[in-house]
Amino acid sequence: MNAEQKRLEQPGWKKWGSYVSDRQWGTVREDYSANGASWDYTTHDMARSKTWRWGEEGIAGISDDKQNLCFSLALWNKKDPILKERYFGLTNQQGNHGEDVKELYYYLDATPTHSYMKMLYKYPQQEYPYQRLIDENAARGKDEEEFELLDTGLFDENKYFDVFVEYAKGDIEDILIKITVHNRADEAASLHVIPTLWFRNIWVWGRHNYKPAMWQIDKQSIQLKDEALAVQYLHQQGNGRILFCENETNNVRLYNVANKTPYPKDGINDYIIHGANTINPGKEGTKAAIDYDITIPAQGEYTIALRLTDKDNFGTDFDTIFEQRINEANAFYNDLQAEIKDKDERLVHRQALAGMLWNKQFYSYKVEQWLEGDPAMPEPPKERWTGRNSNWRQLYNDDVISVPDKWEFPWYAAWDLAFHCVTLAMVDPDFAKQQLLLLTEEWYMNPSGGFPAYEWAFGDVNPPVHAGAVYRVFKLDASIKGKKDYFFLEALFHKLLINFTWWVNRKDNSGSNIFEGGFLGLDNIGVFDRSSPLPEGMREEQADATSWMAVYALNMLHIALELATFNKVYTGMATKFFEHFMYIAGAMANMGEGDSGLWDEEDEFFYDQLRMTDNSIVKLKIKSMVGLIPLFAVEVISKKTLEDNPVFEKHMSWFLRHRPDLAMLVSRWYEEGKENKHLLSLLRGHRMKRILSRMLDETTFLSDYGVRSLSKEYHDHPYVIKQKDTELTLKYAPGESDSYTYGGNSNWRGPIWLQMNFLIIESLRKFHYFYSDDFRIEYPTGSSNFISLKEAGTELACRLLKIFLKDENGKRAVFGNNEKYQKDPHFADLILFHEYFHGDSGKGIGASHQTGWTGLVANLIKMKNSNP
Template sequence: MNVEQQRLQQQGWKKWGSYVSDRQWGTVREDYSAHGDAWNFTTHDMARSKAWRWGEEGIGGICDEKQLLCFALAFWNKRDPILKERFFGVTNQQGNHGEDVKELYYYLDATPTHSYMKMLYKYPQQEFPYQLLVEENGRRNKQQEEYELLDTGIFNEDKYFDIFIEYAKADTDDILIKITVHNRSTESAALHVLPTAWFRNTWIWGRHSYKPVLFTGTDNCVHLKHEKLTVKHLYHQKGGTQLFCENETNNQRLYQTPSVTSYPKDGINDFLLHAKPSVDTDGHGTKVAIDYELVIPAKGSETIQLRLTEVEMADAFADFDTLFTQRVAEADEFYRDVQYNVINDDERLIQRQALAGMLWNKQFYSYKVQQWLDGDPAMPPPPPGRLNGRNANWKQLNNEDIISVPDKWEFPWYASWDLAFHCVTLGMIDPDFAKQQLTMLTEEWYMNPSGEFPAYEWSLGDVNPPVHAGAVYRVYKQDAAQKGKKDYAFLETLFHKLLINFTWWVNRKDSGGSNIFEGGFLGLDNIGAFDRSMVLPGGAVMEQADATSWMAVYALNMLHISLELATNNKVYTSMAIKFFEHFMHIAGAMANMGEGDSGLWDEEDEFFYDQIRSADGKVVKLKIKSLVGLIPFFAVEVISKETLDSNPLFAQRMAWFLRHRPDLAKLVSRWYEEGKDEKHLLSLLRGHRMKRLLSRMLDETEFLSEHGVRSLSKRYNATPFSLQVDDVTLQVKYTPGESDTSIYGGNSNWRGPVWMPMNFLMIESLRKFHFFYTDDFRIEYPTASGKYLSLREVGNELANRLLKIFLKDDKGRRAVFGNNEKLQTDPHFADMVLFYEYFHGDSGKGLGASHQTGWSGLIANLIRMKNKPQHMGTPTS
């Protein structure tokens, strides 16, 4: 067991981490407007002057687990109109494809306990083009690409700083900080570097009166006094000037009312840039920056060292280099063990950066809905309409945790189905944290009393695909593999909470009791011809292929968990029977809903479609060949003879059900067709339907791209899908890149690009089908190629296509970078990989949120699958 693995078993090592958000402005939590206009109620321009209520933001920031004290970096190149204290980006309304961060930064390394972390921020030496980015993105329409920081040309002559931010823990409350600044220009350049520490403002709202304080000690130490913190000192190398102010709102600037202090939050900004007397010369406050004014020679570098610690030290930097070297070596050792069988250097680089991004994208998240709706005692009351507005039915939600978020700038809040995928990746390196995250979502102060999981803060009541049971079982298996023992308590606890959520789905999303479900947009945003969450007129309902398939997947996952628990406690055998029957009824309804009704399967097109069922029973199929129709492929599990032999009551009850419902046994499950070694297949797809669905999925003129499976058939490029509603024609066109529609703000696109989590599930399903059918079953890959592979081989080939997004090709180029020559060829860019929200359906270029190391972090799992296939060949992997 290496040193980092030992730390994972000790208390306190995760107390401090990269838990500071990249963006607090423009969030729902900070929105107290009358009509929920979060993007305009708090803005980037306001952010430097406003003390936040629910959390903090910064560049490369760390904080304790309750975010009482924060530390982050600020910079000034002597040309910008403001200090660079936070990342800049366009809002949802300003961006032609929705909100987007317009900065260059990379998460390069991290260990699970945050004992070592490293990131890179690229800061231009010329004036940052704030206005140009807003104006040019505003000029562009949805058919044009986003206008990015690199597009401004500000990096063309290498007049920028590479700023590496590193943290190394000497102990649980002893944190070494190193900032290394490289001047990439051929000329010397001036830079202010401002390491900044501040207390989150918990005292102004009228709920807690205690106010902590920072105060000067010596010329290289700031003392910290907080009743709940053991960290007492911030040591910094000599040469920096201590600048103090208060973490209080500048009311005069923002609201033209008196401020509570002469030294508000933006005091350091105003002192440096405008020579205002806005810092406290007595040397105390709740915010402090150490100002290092540097002139860095051409192609040169400077390093600054600091230390946050609980111990008073005569020389805080005597062992600094030794400790840093040791923590870096321990991080390398940890990843050598994680990547022991990854031979390719480029794959190791990609996997390590993907995992680093997962760890950096942890965030302290506080949102107490009842308090948010009511307002705070010392603040003006919110508009009365809030009590009946956004999230009003989620008063029980009381969140204050460290949470894995998709992207700390674009999505600085958790999303329930994203989080499930995050845990599958985090489980590779820290299964305890993955288990805690999955458990957290099921707590009473997260779940609605109805049993619904919270979706995300913009609309907690939206419906996400129910993927949590699958994540729970995967993480359970990862945990057992790493520790050599099974955590039945975790699995049993989550099973009971998932049972409540499953019941919510059955009661709320199956309006007619037909086992056909209506989930809404289900996270697929703009994949349909219209908003699938809308209420249809005349009592009509949309019966969804994906919602119904997700519920079949859910039933199978719960069946699998029940059978696993039954090996330890036979009481769960009856639950296994329950979920077996649930699956059979869902599968039967989906395949054939009655005489003359083919269900959601279309015999002519041989594809699954959504359909609208009117109050009089008339059905209209929405014949869009999209990912919606491929999701039935995910509903597959294999039950072995050993499982049945060890659960005779389950086998007996299952046999009774099949005897009494031979229509389901024959039509859906292929139960009487035993596989090799007497395995039995549970699937929505009979052999013929599976072949036909795969034929489309693996067709390069439809779904299969060079970089994975697209979310919409490419055939809609030439002839879009059209739907006539009254006198309005609705169209869906293959759009391989950014969205060209305003549905859901236009900031995501399911009409063509490759999405990593859906492809990951396809590969898993192919392996499960292969486990049943073995190598004897072969499919044409690609369709019409004349080449036949086993289903396992098809999964491997699909994984290789996804890896091609990131890996260098034979010309040394990465598809994820698109045609940007700077990214492709510059040695200071070419190995800095970003993990985007989704990927261009033709070129593989990264699109959407640029630091979406949430579900796109699954690339780390695919690298492991590629290099360790023998452990991924069974349905329990």
């Protein structure tokens, strides 16, 4: 067991971590408007002057796990109109494809206890082009690419600083900080490096009276006092100027009313840039910064060392501890990557996991308090009580949570989180389990049984993937620790049972076992917005919603059978979910006399359909990811499992004898596979072959970089549906979204999404586990090359990895045609994990730091190099 693994077993090591958001402005929880216009109520321009209610933001920020105290980096190149204290980006209305961060930063390394972390921020030496980025993107349509920071030319002559921020823990309450600035230009350049420390303001709202404090004790040190913290000092090794102000809103600037202090939150900004009298001469406050005004020679570097600690001096062991933590991080990843031999795969794998670990955030949102407002603040508008999230008054979040990314998605999302945990469990299974449990707590779940979807609308419906993540994490945890955590599995099963019942009661309006999930995370894949209400009496019966529920039933069946190994009372629950899966399978195939179900015999594909008021059906014949999701509903039950659960086998056999119509719909239940295994699947052999034939066809779904979300056949021949005087069109769009649905920043009309491909690969492996190598499929379709299902999954994984790994010319598809990214040694190995990827070129698009589910590339690399 290496040193980091030992720390994972010790309490307290995760108290301090990368828990500061990249963006607090523009979030729902800071929005107190009547109309819920979050992007307008708080802005980037306001952020430097406004005290936040629910959380904090910063560059390379860290905090304790309740975010009482925060530390982050500020910079000034002596050209900008403001300090660079937070990342800049476009709001949903400003971006031609929705919200978009316009900065260059990279998460390079991290251990699960945050004992060592490293990130990089690239800062231009010329004035940052805030307004130009807004104007250029405003002038571009949805058919054009976004205007990025690199497009401004500010990096063309390498006139920028590479700012590396590293953290190493000497102990639980002892955090060593190293900031190394490289001047990449061929001439000397100056800047201010301004490490900043502040208390989150919890005293001004009228709910807490206690106010912490910090003050200067000598030229090298700041002392802190907070009843909730053991950390008491920030020491510097150099001679930067120590500056103080208060973490209080500048009311004069924002609202033209009197300030409570002459030294408000933006006091340090105004002092450094304008020489204003806005820092406290008494050398005390609730926000402090150490200002280093430095000049770095051409191609030179400068290092700053600080220590946030419970010790009263800087000490002499700084370099020793840093070296030790770096070596321990290397040892941890060397053990984790023992099977991964390729150097580039190891680099991508490690950076993917670094992004996952950096994208943890302290998330505070107490909806009851948010709705009613705070005693010392103006009363919120009455509209809030019937507006966004008003029926989630039980929601009381105050935890460190894994988020998709901390700028474009600085909030948790239910189905994203499930995928996060599958990756996080590789390095920290206890944290993964805690996160999965968190979402099922009473102060998270709605009393009705629904999971909170995400901050913008907790009541939206995401695919029910939680149970699948629970079982994956349970198995991975057991493989790492050598024992099964039945307490975790049992606790989750009971909460999942409530959520499953919610789905059955809320999303199957006709009781037909055909589900109408609505949005389901698939954004604008359909010909119309699936979350919008249909005319009265009509409903959309969804192939994906129904398939997800079949997956849910199979996951619950598998969990129940696992639990039955130590408590036979769960045998009955296994029977319940077996039967429920059978009913869903039957409904998808044939819902009644004259009804062919969601499978279309002519096209041999699954489609959504509209059920009209007269009970007639209009099939939405769109070949999209919706029709591939039935592949995910597959599980294999071994003969040994049935022998260990004879009551379940008896009940199952009775059901199959009495419902042969349903038994025949499930893939060869009566035919045992190799090693006496049985297959449960929505797809019989023929249907599976037909779907795989389409999915693996390079003229439709299969790209060089994975499976597209929409068939390419709609590129030249869009899908059109006419309803009375309305004509709706759906066209293949392999890159950015051409639709304003969901703000226009989402696109399921052709790009590659890693998490859906991950589930496809898993399903292929499950089918192979049953069918073995004897079952061969043509790959790609039309090639006359036949391989096993497992080999097909591996080939698909390799296509996905081509997005990130260097090709024979040393280029990465994720970078597109950007020569700076591809060839510059200071860019070429800095990986971005985008939200999705171009369906034809593999270029990264969408949110640029969404390791939330693109971090699954780490699982794919591990899968490719193992042989389960």
